[in-house]
Amino acid sequence: MDNKELANLIFPNVKDISYYEAKYPVRDLPEGAVVSRFAPSPTGFVHIGGLYQALVARTVTSQTNGVFFLRIEDTDQKREIENGIEGIIDSLKDFDMSPDEGMISQTEERGEYGPYKQSERKEIYQAYAKYLIEQGKAYPCFCTAETLEQIRKNQEAAMERTGYYGKWTRCRKMPLDLMKEKIENGENYIIRFKSPGNPDKKIKHHDVIKGNVDFPENDQDIVIIKADGLPTYHFAHAVDDHLMRTTHVIRSDEWLPSVPLHIQLFTELGFKPPKYAHIAPIMKNDNGNKRKLSKRKDPEAAVSYYLEQGIPSDAVKEYLLNIANSNFENWRRANKDKSIDEFEFHLNKMSVSGALFDMIKLLDVSKIVISKYSAEKVYNETIKWANVFDKDFANILEKDKDYTLKVLGIERGNQKPRKDIAKWSDVKENVLYMYNELFENSNENYEFQVIQEKEEIKEVLTKYIEKYFNIDDDKQLWFDRMKDLAEEMGYAREVKLFKAELNKYKAHVGDVSTVIRVALTKRHNTPDMYEIMNVLGKDEVISRIQKCIETL
Ligand code: GLU
Secondary structure, eight states: OOHHHHHHHOOTTOOHHHHHHSSSSSOOOOTOOOOEOOOSSSSSSSBBHHHHHHHHHHHHHHTOOOEEEOOBBBOTTTTTTHHHHHHHHHHHHTOOOOEEEEEEOOEEEEESSSOOOOGGHHHHHHHHHHHHHTTTTTEEEOOOOHHHHHHHHHHHHHHHEEEEEEGGGGGGGGHHHHHHHHHTTTTEEEEOOOOOTTSSSEEEEEETTTTEEEEEEOBBOOOOTTSSSOOOOOHHHHHHHTTOOOEEEEEEGGGGGGGHHHHHHEEEEEEOOOOOEEEOOEEEEEEEEEEOOOOTTTTGGHHHHHHHHOOOOOHHHHHHHHOOTTHHHHHHOOOTTTTTGGGGOOOGGSOOOOEOOOHHHHHHHHHHHHHHHHHHHHHHHHHHHHHHHHHHHHHHHHHTTTHHHHHTTTOOSSSSOOOOOOHHHHHHHHGGSSSSHHHHTTOOOOOOSOOOHHHHHHHHHHHHIIIIIOOOOHHHHHHHHHHHHHHHOOBSSSSHHHHOOOTOOSBBBHHHHHHHHHHHOOOOOOOOHHHHHHOOOOHHHHHHHHHHHHOO
């Protein structure tokens, strides 16, 4: 019995690896093109950290005219959920980050380097496992769970590292004939890698993000093929990223300690190792303590949260780039109107330790992103959101699209656009008073500020509609008339006049216009009142002011 015979006994029907090497040739891409991937398990849940990694990979691959693909890592079939793949694909689509290659639905894929779902690559992994066995670099292991437990106990008692390595291994040293006998007797086994490593020696790793890191060599004889015939993550990573011709493995830094093993696997398989870029997790400040964003504790850890809230995907991506490359903020300041695609992203400028996630900052970014949208875009996005999350509101907005476009167009498309919308779920609150069915049913009250006296308020409002209000006035004239009203009633027509001679005036023009603003909107702060009046129209302005007078 030799290694070749043993390999044949274990995997009699798999192809020779030369078949796969030829089937998946080195990609014909321009110099410097990055090939990278997003490789989630199909649990259906996309963590914001996963989206962050995918965004980084999508960005560097696009910027180098490379390839970004989606591989589904479903070798741990216990974790799989129904339609989990679709959930991932939809999330990428929602963020306009669809892959160039890979899975495109629960069952379909695109690209020449597939299958892109690991459970469908079983025979490929087995071909490479066979290749290792043939060379004496892998072997069947018959150890039962009880044996492994015993080994662990012995190691703990001897105060030594746990695991299956060196002198602690059993099956590594088993004569091939005995292996043959056990296999023929139908004993259960898995396949282990025969590690050539010596932990007293160091390997030098240069990580694109973390820089130079030294590790002891790996000496663990890790499992490469499990009892169900599927590979472990480590082995699948080596085989897949080699055959899919990945140039850069961009992944979470929880995998950094596995680098010595992965490089060893690549080397023993005769593959050129890829470059590695290990991304630190997104952190959250929790009462002064920095901790990872947690799926269990933080709703914002789920990508679906952003869509439910109606935070535009552009804003989330812009914010993630912000925390990914610290020079993004300066770039944005200098390039206010450019698309984020024009930002030159650098993997090696990513932070080595975890970037801090700040929801308030994200919402600020979002306000700016939305402020640059046209009324038409705000309309479409709000309707899209409201159709799912607030159908009644969608109906109100859609009832008169032209009117809604005017409402959403207030203080938009000018030099200093309104920045009061951070998410589509804010729109209702922001435009409520522009729709009678919402305004009349709201629980807001007329709350006046400086001018409080009922008779005085009545007089301001009555005089305004009788003498000073004209819907056809241009902005300057409109404002001048407001000042005239103020003056007639003993208020300063300019704030600075009032400040100069406090005793001379009752208050100033701003206080007068607040009375009108409250009558029209029940708010103290709104966007430009001139624009609001124009959108409401003459009759509505008069009717609202009259209604307010009646309540006094
Ligand atoms: N399935 C692995 C994970 O979700 C992928 C890691 C990788 O990108 O290689 O952690």
